[in-house]
Amino acid sequence: MSEYCLFCHEELIEHISWSTFFSKREEELVCPSCQEQLEEITGKRCDICSRPLERIDAQYVVGTRCSDCVRWENDSEWQGYLAGNLSIYLYNDFLKEIISQFKFRGDYILAKVFAQKLKASIRMLHADYLVPIPLSTERQFERGFNQAEAFLREAGLHSTHLLQKIHGEKQSKKSREDRIHLPQIFQLNDSFAISGKRILLIDDIYTTGSTLRHAAKLLKKAGAGDVFALTLARS
Incomplete structure (x- = not known):
């Protein structure tokens, strides 16, 4: 201990x-x-993004989905690419501080705290490839590690690097509308055969879903089967 x-x-x-x-x-x-x-997400959640439906106003719920996901799925540019996201925790103030400490102050050991919970969730999702959302070369140099890859490593699981990040301004500085209308922010690593494969994207936080959908869109257009995501927290 x-x-x-x-x-x-x-x-x-x-x-x-x-x-x-x-x-x-x-x-x-x-x-x-x-x-x-640490508040685990329980009860009814959006069947795409894991947003807790009981915590939002009823006017923003459409059937089993939140209004954000309804908008994504009604947009022909994004429809059907991300099959779903499973988030484990609510992104409350406490977890926000912990993730900040982990990502921006380099406290790598915090990945150990979440390893077993993430491992159990990953096993339920039965993926062919576990793909950490990549950082740009510049961002990874600044932080010293990729937080999504750290989760997998501490869980004893293998990362498959299907994607490379194209450097750009930090996503956290952009509005929802800006994120939605960004040009593609990833490029594909062509050394892997992904036709028909079930792919699980790994990231720390689901905010607007833009990053995950950019990745899912690129993979689906390259022939991947279902593309899901697992994130530590849902903001």
Whole structure:
């Protein structure tokens, strides 16, 4: 067991019971207080993007989908490319700070916290290729690692690098409309045979869905079968 919580750095206190001696326990990496602040998505969610439907106004829900996904699917430029996204947690203020610490302050070890949860979700989705959303060369140099690839590595899973990122302005600085109307931001690595393959894209946050749809569109046009996404959080 780790001695200190990887989030708040408080000492972890192990509670000894008979079950401690007779069962194999997962290594504890975060304290109960921090664990409670991670909000898993439960209940009804949009069947494309995982947005919790019970947390938004009813006027923005159309059947089993949020209005954003209805707009994406009604747009002939984007219709049918992304089969769905599974997000695990809500992007609340606590997780926002943790992801910022992970991505922008280089605290790589935080990937370990989410590894087993992501691994379990990936197993349910039965993909032929696990594809981390790539960073541009410049952005990866700045950060020192790709956060999506770090999740896979810490889960003991193999990344397949089907895509390369074309350098551009950070997505976080763009509005929803700007993101939707961007030219293609990825290019395909031609060394892989993807015809008919089921592909799972891995990223940290689903915000507007633009990044994932750019990737899915490129892969589908190259002959891929279904393209899904798994993201740690849904904003």
